Amino acid sequence: MNTDPLMARARLLWESLAGVPVSFASAGGPTVVTAPASALAPPGWVGTVLLGDAAIVTAPTDDVAHAVRRALAGVPTPSFTDPGAVAGAWPVAEVLGPATLAYLSAGDFAPSRPGSVEVDRLPAGHGDLLRLLASVSEEDAGECGLDEITSPVFVVRHGDAVVAAAGYRDWPGDTAHLCVLTAPHVRGRGLARQVASAATAQALAAGRLPQWRARPAASRSVARALGFRELGSQLSARGAQSPTIS
Structure with a gap:
């Protein structure tokens, strides 16, 4: 058992x-x-x-x-x-x-260290997030699920444009389903980890179980870096x- x-x-x-x-x-x-x-x-x-x-x-x-x-x-x-x-x-x-499918216990959370970029907080459905979603492929936009989040969205900007974003959707059982997206031209710079760390911290503070569901190896790597366990x-x-x- x-x-x-x-x-x-x-x-x-x-x-x-x-x-x-x-x-x-x-x-x-x-x-x-x-x-x-x-x-x-x-x-x-x-x-x-x-x-x-x-x-x-x-x-x-x-x-x-x-x-x-x-x-x-x-x-x-x-x-x-x-x-x-x-x-x-x-x-x-x-x-x-x-x-x-990966999950995170509060005691295992490894938050991202503050970097050279600032993470802002916006309401779900903010126009700047919608512009990021419109700028990527239909597959990337659908895979990330950011159009369905119920939490605030945590973002990094390049100039005025949002280039990385993360939030979560409330699922049953007090579960927070994490959603993350980075613009293709800035991937590989650690931005996904920065915004995902902020969204995960928000979920844990709300007493929720963070869930990370992913197929790409890069996304799974970000989850592991934050302390998620693949179950x-x-x-x-x-x-x-x-x-x-x-």
């Missing part, structure tokens, strides 16, 4: 997002449930969250749940969020992820014969 408080809190979060009663079990393969309203994946998709040595999987219908349960029976637990392993066991038309991963998959529900 896993007694890590951080792991326990992360698992409770994702169990609540499944939309139906479900729990992580450390033996016997993944726990697969039918959950049409699951927040683990887009509507009509299969969502898998692996945390530690256990996983939960939500499927849109009983038939899909049965097929996935049977397919994953032969897949090793660490590979439940490996797109290649999943596609090799179950016909998949499209995948999102995998994304690494697992998430994968969404649409079956070859499971049409997306709009």
Whole structure:
């Protein structure tokens, strides 16, 4: 039985997002449930969250749940969020992820040291943030999630323009889902760590559990530098014969 408080809190979060009663079990393969309203994946998709040595999987219908349960029976637990392993066991038309899931305990927080840049605080939805979002690719803007934050946004400017920003969106279970973006032309200068540190400090001060979900290696590196621990991963998959529900 896993007694890590951080792991326990992360698992409770994702169990609540499944939309139906479900729990992580450390033996016997993944726990697969039918959950049409699951927040683990887009509507009509299969969502898998692996945390530690256990996983939960939500499927849109009983038939899909049965097929996935049977397919994953032969897949090793660490590979439940490996797109290649999943596609090799179950016909998949499209995948999102995998994304690494990392969490932070207050005692492990390693705030960024003050640098040569000043971090300002703006309200969510501020025009300067929207201009930063409009200046990057559609993929970067969608990946960062800064258009959905509920916290203030912490920014660094170059001249009058915001070139780095971070904030968080309130999730269930007093979770703060961190969102970070740096303009391409200033990446690699430590700006993401500066703004993310300020946003993380705000989340901890509010008594929230900071969550960092990322795919790019650079983003994961920033999270680790701040003290986040990678506890697992998430994968969404649409079956070859499971049409997306709009």
